[in-house]
Amino acid sequence: MRKSDEFIFRQAIRVAEILHKMLGSSSEIAVHDFSDLERSLIHVSGTLTNRQIGSPATDLVLKEVKKPNDEIRDIPNYLTRTKDGKVMKSSTVFLKNQKGDVIGALCINIDISLLTHVSMVLQDFIRTEEHESPVENFYTTVHDVIDEMINQVIKEYNKPATALEMHEKIEVVRKLEERGAFLIKGALDYLATMLGVSKYTLYNYLQKIRAQHEYAVKGGKQLHDSNGFNS
Numbered sequence: 001m002r003k004s005d006e007f008i009f010r011q012a013i014r015v016a017e018i019l020h021k022m023l024g025s026s027s028e029i030a031v032h033d034f035s036d037l038e039r040s041l042i043h044v045s046g047t048l049t050n051r052q053i054g055s056p057a058t059d060l061v062l063k064e065v066k067k068p069n070d071e072i073r074d075i076p077n078y079l080t081r082t083k084d085g086k087v088m089k090s091s092t093v094f095l096k097n098q099k100g101d102v103i104g105a106l107c108i109n110i111d112i113s114l115l116t117h118v119s120m121v122l123q124d125f126i127r128t129e130e131h132e133s134p135v136e137n138f139y140t141t142v143h144d145v146i147d148e149m150i151n152q153v154i155k156e157y158n159k160p161a162t163a164l165e166m167h168e169k170i171e172v173v174r175k176l177e178e179r180g181a182f183l184i185k186g187a188l189d190y191l192a193t194m195l196g197v198s199k200y201t202l203y204n205y206l207q208k209i210r211a212q213h214e215y216a217v218k219g220g221k222q223l224h225d226s227n228g229f230n231s
Helices: 003-026 059-065 113-121 142-157 166-178 187-195 199-217
Strands: 027-033 041-045 075-081 087-096 102-111
Touching: 003 027, 027 087, 027 113, 027 142, 027 199, 075 187, 087 113, 142 166, 142 187, 166 187, 166 199, 187 199
Parallel strands: none
Antiparallel strands: 027 041, 027 102, 075 087, 087 102
């Protein structure tokens, strides 16, 4: 945490504590410091997700942090689930410093499991608009973050990771880059092991994907996967 940002985080923690006292034991309020995404959780009021101080950022946060600062938006009222089955209503407020840089997040989780059950009983009287909600998973270790993000992408191909064709492996790297997976130290090495290729090969793919993205952002056309990739 930068010293110049300490005041912002102190205020965020004060808000987290007050919100938890107001909302009670069915709530959990977390504060993340993005200066270390692998141990970003610096405060948590409540125990809904069973996370401890030093837990990593969620996959939803990593995906947002990959975006330019001016494209990052607060995310209100989305549905999440914990590993032990709790259904939660969640919101994420991104914290910015005086320069407008996103430096962290205040995350609000409320357990609505019981209310969800009641709403099923009262479904004839309750009507909600259906819309796509972002997916967010909560982790206690960095390894869990990497493992989950990689497995979510690989399972789309319906075959063992080591059986993927070269162009499919390149696409896996591209999808994980878009999700911010490589912001986590060790993700590239772990993916290389799962795909059965060297980390240098994957690093080559990643560098060219990033170069393509930068070229496209500047107004050029996205290059095809076949341009310049060698296994």
